[in-house]
Amino acid sequence: MNIPFELPPEDRGTSPRTGLTRAHWEAVADGLLTAAWRYGTPGGALLHLPGRPSRSGVRSDGLEGYARTFLAAAFRIAGAGGADPHDWLGRYARGLAAGTRTPGRDDAESWPLVLDHDVQGQPMVESASVALGLRLTAPWLWDRLDDGVRDRAEGWLRGALRHTPAPNNWYLFPYTVAGFLESVGRGDEETARARERALDLLEGWYRGGGWYADGDGRAFDHCNGWALHLYPVLDAHLAGDADLSARYGPGCASTWRASRCCSARTARRSTSGAR
Structure with a gap:
């Protein structure tokens, strides 16, 4: 190749x-x-x-x-x-x-x-x-x-x-923007509303078995994996939010803890001069 x-x-x-x-x-x-x-x-x-x-x-x-x-x-x-x-x-x-x-x-x-x-x-x-x-x-x-x-x-x-936003997974775009702004100390009522609104809609779109409708009704496409699952789980992971991790990605909380422990060990080795 x-x-x-x-x-x-x-x-x-x-x-x-x-x-x-x-x-x-x-x-x-x-x-x-x-x-x-x-x-x-x-x-x-x-x-x-x-x-x-x-x-x-x-x-x-x-x-x-x-x-x-x-x-x-x-x-x-x-x-x-x-x-x-x-x-x-x-x-x-x-x-x-x-x-x-x-x-x-x-x-x-x-x-x-x-x-x-x-x-x-x-x-x-x-x-x-x-x-x-x-x-x-x-x-x-x-x-x-x-x-x-x-x-x-x-x-x-x-x-x-x-x-x-469009009445579907697009509500996770302001959700993601709000998550970033809050992570750098620029959150406020506006960011909180955007996040609460998106999660409320997400709950209503869940159809069971890991499937979300992409908006109201029977609307299913690739955004089920790319947006509707990805953004909430990734946000929870980056925030270290154990509750959201447990709800939207059961393996996320343990992954986050493992990565934090790994980072801590790396930092200790760097400080001590170890390789």
Whole structure:
């Protein structure tokens, strides 16, 4: 198989069945990100990937290019404990600053505003990816931004809390935005309402056996796994919320405790100079 980036040698000792380890997945992520960033704007706020524009428009597509690749970079870097040898977070930080400087303006970098789903809906979807990426990488990106950029980013993200989602899994997008804002000390009644509303709807959509309807009635699709299960479980995991973990993902609480113990052991070894 020919791929446009290098992979490390197979490691059959660590991974006897496939030979693939985390290092291979990191290499794949880095290769995909390198390819995508060839289409970034000078300020890094939009990634205009080639192909026919969607019905949401070129600017929304460019935001999607930024937001979805940011998710890949965020998971890759968070899983590596902040190691970022290619400075992906530097690129996304510059893009965040450029995109939120004058949102809604028709220029080379500005992000579209988050509006109601039937007016300009797609940016609400992307706001959740941006928020999740920021939450995953907060110690290495958000915490190092200046106050002005953080305030502008919050202002743009709050558009998801103040506009109407589509009547389905889209309510988990403001839920995810609110979870991030609360995690960095910017929660308030507005974020609390968004989270309570989403969880109330989720309860009503549950059909048993692990199945959620995607809104009222008999509406079932891939969002059952990608959104309706993922966002609440991931939010509970990142928050260390044992109650929500037990409700939405029974294995999540033990996984969180194990990861915290592992992190503590790693920190102790680093402090003592052990390897």
